[in-house]
Amino acid sequence: MGKCESAATQTAGAAEKGASGLFRLRGPVLVPFVVAMSLLLGLFVFGIHRVLESSTREFSQRRFESFRSLWETALEREAGLMEEALMKLAAKPALVEAFTLRSVDSLLQAAAPDFVRLRQNYHVTHFYIMDPSLRVFLRVHHPKLSGDVITRWTARQAQTTLKTARGVELGPMGTLTLRVVIPWIHAGRLMGFLELGKEVGTILKSIHQATGLHLAAFVEKEHLDRDLWSEGQKVLNRPDTWTAFRTVVLSDTTLSPVPEPLVPYIDEENHQAGQTDIRFGWAGRTYRSRFFHLKDASGKSIGDIAVLTDITDRVAHARRMLIGFGTAAFLLCSSLVLFMAGYLGRVESMVRRTHQQIMDLERGRSCFILQEMPALVALLTPSGTFETWSTWAQKTFGFDPEEAVGILRPDDLLEDRNLAEELRREAACSAYASTECWGRTRDGRRLWLRVTLVTIPVTGETLYILEDETAQREAEDRLQAQYAFLQTLLDTIPNPIYYTDARGPPRGLQRGVLEVFRHTRGGGARRRVHPSGKGRRLPFVAGPGPQAPGKRPHGGGRAGDPGR
Numbered sequence: 001m002g003k004c005e006s007a008a009t010q011t012a013g014a015a016e017k018g019a020s021g022l023f024r025l026r027g028p029v030l031v032p033f034v035v036a037m038s039l040l041l042g043l044f045v046f047g048i049h050r051v052l053e054s055s056t057r058e059f060s061q062r063r064f065e066s067f068r069s070l071w072e073t074a075l076e077r078e079a080g081l082m083e084e085a086l087m088k089l090a091a092k093p094a095l096v097e098a099f100t101l102r103s104v105d106s107l108l109q110a111a112a113p114d115f116v117r118l119r120q121n122y123h124v125t126h127f128y129i130m131d132p133s134l135r136v137f138l139r140v141h142h143p144k145l146s147g148d149v150i151t152r153w154t155a156r157q158a159q160t161t162l163k164t165a166r167g168v169e170l171g172p173m174g175t176l177t178l179r180v181v182i183p184w185i186h187a188g189r190l191m192g193f194l195e196l197g198k199e200v201g202t203i204l205k206s207i208h209q210a211t212g213l214h215l216a217a218f219v220e221k222e223h224l225d226r227d228l229w230s231e232g233q234k235v236l237n238r239p240d241t242w243t244a245f246r247t248v249v250l251s252d253t254t255l256s257p258v259p260e261p262l263v264p265y266i267d268e269e270n271h272q273a274g275q276t277d278i279r280f281g282w283a284g285r286t287y288r289s290r291f292f293h294l295k296d297a298s299g300k301s302i303g304d305i306a307v308l309t310d311i312t313d314r315v316a317h318a319r320r321m322l323i324g325f326g327t328a329a330f331l332l333c334s335s336l337v338l339f340m341a342g343y344l345g346r347v348e349s350m351v352r353r354t355h356q357q358i359m360d361l362e363r364g365r366s367c368f369i370l371q372e373m374p375a376l377v378a379l380l381t382p383s384g385t386f387e388t389w390s391t392w393a394q395k396t397f398g399f400d401p402e403e404a405v406g407i408l409r410p411d412d413l414l415e416d417r418n419l420a421e422e423l424r425r426e427a428a429c430s431a432y433a434s435t436e437c438w439g440r441t442r443d444g445r446r447l448w449l450r451v452t453l454v455t456i457p458v459t460g461e462t463l464y465i466l467e468d469e470t471a472q473r474e475a476e477d478r479l480q481a482q483y484a485f486l487q488t489l490l491d492t493i494p495n496p497i498y499y500t501d502a503r504g505p506p507r508g509l510q511r512g513v514l515e516v517f518r519h520t521r522g523g524g525a526r527r528r529v530h531p532s533g534k535g536r537r538l539p540f541v542a543g544p545g546p547q548a549p550g551k552r553p554h555g556g557g558r559a560g561d562p563g564r
Contacts (some may be wrong), residue, residue: 167297171231
């Protein structure tokens, strides 16, 4: 009848709210799943980054290691070419004849064409013709300078061993030159020594052109004379950069100027040759750099060569791969998360529908039971009115559901309005309160009601239960009246009479007993029979032991028999 939202329905709804978290699958499952996928994605991207970084580092390492072999190979190859050229020059008759005649002009005229050819084809920069004492007879590359004695290691080595000597040597003006010196022997006689030289800068440029590596040769200042070095820079038309670095000077480079991020590492105490790996960005490019010892022909370290490899393309490629892999992994993870969210949403919806069907079924059962049971079981709205109104309540109190739901209060059904407030306070303290009181119907008829208040643990709401006990009250009153009539009837009998229960103890007596044994009934002692003798031993009852002769153990005898 009407909207069946009984107390049981409301309790089930509250229970559903309390248990609704059990059906929220997406939050409890998706949050850890998303966190796990984010961690996996981060580890994946970090791993890809480390792999690509390691690949770039290995690429640079291979490039640096290749420089070692290329440098040594280039020196050997260039030295071999110059030695071959010197052997041809030594066998040239015009040179032999001019040197035998000690004619500088004839010797220069004979050697100049060959030097020009060597400079154009092989970038040879120095050509010396020396006598057996290593005194310069002719500098073909600088004819005006002659007469000085060469004391370089390669020249002395060739003089000592009478074999070809070769190696990189530092000139007085700070230039690094690959020199090859051969003994000039003709007809079994040592005529002198021939030397060709090639500046290291040209070798560095050839390596740069072949490999793309940028190279810079630095010479330690302790091996140089500043005045001679400054003079040499003027001759070579280079700026004087003696003070650019603290312990070294720049000899040759394929990358000008020297990148600023590399400057703090150039001094030898700031790097470890072959070990210190430097990565930096400069002029929109990315480089890795490493230093290698620069040794002269005698094996002495005279400086360092900085090797720079341009890894811009590798870094860009690695970045593209990282972005590609990261994007693919992110899309995959996002797809998995969306799939899981959709799947869990469907499962959650299915569970909710199933639960709702079960709750609707239970609600229907509870509604039917509560509608048909002979009592009103209902919750109150926030305003204190009944939320539901059962069929029994409609028949008992005379109010239709439209007149009761949301309108009537429990106080409106009770004669004593204060009683309802007391019950509410008691239920708030002990979660349960019950009493009997008078109530009224719509037409003013009185009802004897049992009012019970129960606090629901799940929601803290108070459940009202109203039961009609009028018929029970009337039956009790009728029984009480009948009992009073019987007691009055017994009191009119002059003989003493008492009666017991099935176990023997006296349960009541009439006036005759009191008169016979002279029991007074003054003041508050006048009582009805039903509870007055409960638990008391009558004065003429001796107890469970033997009784006096001629006495029965208890009354209940015929009226008029005073001994019973």
